[in-house]
Amino acid sequence: MQRLKKKFLEELEELKKKKLGKLEKQIEKISLNADQGGGDLSLRAKLPFWSPINFDAGFFAKFRMEKSNRKTIREIFTLDKLELIEKVNDIIAAYKEQQNSGKNLLIIIDDLEKIRKQDQTIELFIENIDVFQKIKCIKVITFPVYLATQYAMYQDASKFSIRISENPYKACDKDIAAKNRETLATVIYNRVEKKDLVEKDAVEKAVNFSGGNLRFLMDIMQKAARNAISLDSEDTTDTRLTEIDVKSAVEELAELPSLAVMKRVKVLKYILDQNKEPEDEAMQKDFINSVLDNSIFAYFNGHPWYEVNPVIKESVEVYSKKSGTTSP
Numbered sequence: 001m002q003r004l005k006k007k008f009l010e011e012l013e014e015l016k017k018k019k020l021g022k023l024e025k026q027i028e029k030i031s032l033n034a035d036q037g038g039g040d041l042s043l044r045a046k047l048p049f050w051s052p053i054n055f056d057a058g059f060f061a062k063f064r065m066e067k068s069n070r071k072t073i074r075e076i077f078t079l080d081k082l083e084l085i086e087k088v089n090d091i092i093a094a095y096k097e098q099q100n101s102g103k104n105l106l107i108i109i110d111d112l113e114k115i116r117k118q119d120q121t122i123e124l125f126i127e128n129i130d131v132f133q134k135i136k137c138i139k140v141i142t143f144p145v146y147l148a149t150q151y152a153m154y155q156d157a158s159k160f161s162i163r164i165s166e167n168p169y170k171a172c173d174k175d176i177a178a179k180n181r182e183t184l185a186t187v188i189y190n191r192v193e194k195k196d197l198v199e200k201d202a203v204e205k206a207v208n209f210s211g212g213n214l215r216f217l218m219d220i221m222q223k224a225a226r227n228a229i230s231l232d233s234e235d236t237t238d239t240r241l242t243e244i245d246v247k248s249a250v251e252e253l254a255e256l257p258s259l260a261v262m263k264r265v266k267v268l269k270y271i272l273d274q275n276k277e278p279e280d281e282a283m284q285k286d287f288i289n290s291v292l293d294n295s296i297f298a299y300f301n302g303h304p305w306y307e308v309n310p311v312i313k314e315s316v317e318v319y320s321k322k323s324g325t326t327s328p
Helices: 002-035 041-045 057-065 067-076 081-099 118-127 129-133 146-150 174-189 200-210 214-231 243-274 281-292 310-323
Strands: 106-109 138-141 296-299 305-308
Touching: 002 081, 118 129, 118 146, 118 281, 146 281, 174 200, 174 214, 200 214, 200 243, 200 310, 214 243, 243 281, 243 305, 243 310, 281 296, 305 310
Parallel strands: 106 138
Antiparallel strands: 296 305
16 A cells, blocks of 8 residues: 555656646746736736745635635646546556455545535536546445436436435335434434433434434534533533523524525425425526525435425524415
8 A cells, every 4th residue: 555655646746746837837928928018917917926836825825815816726727637537547446456355446525515506516516527427436426416306417326315204295104204213313322422411302302403414413413512511510520411402503503594594485485385396497596505505405215305404494484474475
């Protein structure tokens, strides 16, 4: 493994140096053209801190702060994707050969489904799908669930979700939802040293408000744990996580998505009442954005169905009544 590490780190360093070399030449050309009056002065003005080029923490701090520079920087830093994929496949092939076990290599690319902007989602998962497809190994790639219903390339994707309520479009064994609730409760208890540190009512409330979304459940419990520590006395040796702590956590988590309820109340009310993807094209953008920011949860256990995030259901009801919104 050390031999492979040395070999491929050196090769990747060469790729980086080649890219930085092209970058320096491009900036020099921009500066020269601007000095001679034949270049784009506005473009040069976007690069005031690049002489000399020093890609340290300060550079990236400026990159984050100076929004006008970002597009230019990203264009210059665009990778040669084909060259990078070939290098990744070389690494995979070399690893398999060295292991000589006949086993396939599994790569898990996680957290990509957390991208909140739809245009970035389309760019990554649709326009650049070949990047994932050309990697020569078994892959587990998480992506936003709405892609599985809207794009044929994802129709065969494995769909994973944990439902804790009945599917309104298909008669299901009621024991399934109960079993899933027990599973989620077990996930919580397995993350604490002693079960009695978390009250049973607190676990049940957290599971109910999670909607079966495992990551959301962890967010609820993490914030609830902070509440338990901060709200109890200074002596934390007997600190217990209670239903009140979970309630406070849920209220905190509801703040951000609740801001979107007023703008998307029509589509959220539709999901609340119908549990299915809206056919109205005018509602599609709000529907997709609501899936991306977890205002809507999607389930693919049998017939696909959707529900409003439990933490904002009450807000949806209140705003829909105030605005006179009704489902089609």
